[in-house]
Amino acid sequence: RHQSSQSTAVQEGLVAKTSLTSPPWPEVKLPDPAEEAKYHAEVVQKVNNMIAAGQYGRLFAVVHFASKQWKITSEDLIMMDNVLEAECGDRIRMEKVLLVGADDFTLIGRPLLGKELVRVEATVIEKTESWPKINVRFWRRHNYQKKKIITNPQTVLRINTIEIFPCLS
């Protein structure tokens, strides 16, 4: 007949309070899930109505483009340090949008927002090379020196518009 010391202690009364009886973080209580779901649905409906009515000022978006993240608004210039296979004057739609925000609301994507929700359009303006960057490696007293001049190709884009559509659920 085996009996656990913990069960006898529970039968006797309170367990002794040690440093491991309660977790080191303060106790948290989450709100009621049903009420929370109702509140969330209300907020989503309100934001949807605001978007449909057009009650937002300037929109900003966080876009993942050319392996970098950019925070962009409309009429904004962006310079990438590589080649884009599009001619000057081509309109481009940027699809990987991580975040869109206005003054009163933000839409956070997990991790991306849907394509039917946001539309970011840009035009290719200029394709140039960067200023000549000089790479020099030199070890003293070892007769070792190398000099290389690098010019990276660059592309300049102008962000034309950021649009959002009221299809939240």
Next chain:
Amino acid sequence: MVLLSAPRWLRSRLSDRFWRVQEVLKYARHFRGRKNRCYKLAVRSVRRAFVKSTKARREKKRFLRALWITRIEAASLEHGLKYPAFISNLLKSQVELNRKMLADLAIYEPKTFKSLAALAQRRRQEGFLAALGDGKEPEGIFSRIVHHY
């Protein structure tokens, strides 16, 4: 008769020494002291400047990332969260904004950063609740009560 080798009085001497020297001095014009005028001192300084700029281009990335982390830490402490909690909970909620973006949002979009901090805090609390589990004692093997019937 055809002369096959050049006579001794014919020397080849540099005619564009001035421009070769200016090529180096143009990079030294903003230096301090005699090294912005005298070629012998300028050559050394310009070479060191180029080598330092080459190495600095690699360290700039590390330096900027540390700067962003400091800024995000300051902003999240304003909202009552520490940096490791903030970043880990944001990643667990599948928000993949990088540190440069988070630092920019903290500076220019404070309301958005506040909502991100609230999201991370809520995910943290849900994590704590999930870690606690049911609140019952785990079933042991040796501490099971064996009944003899």
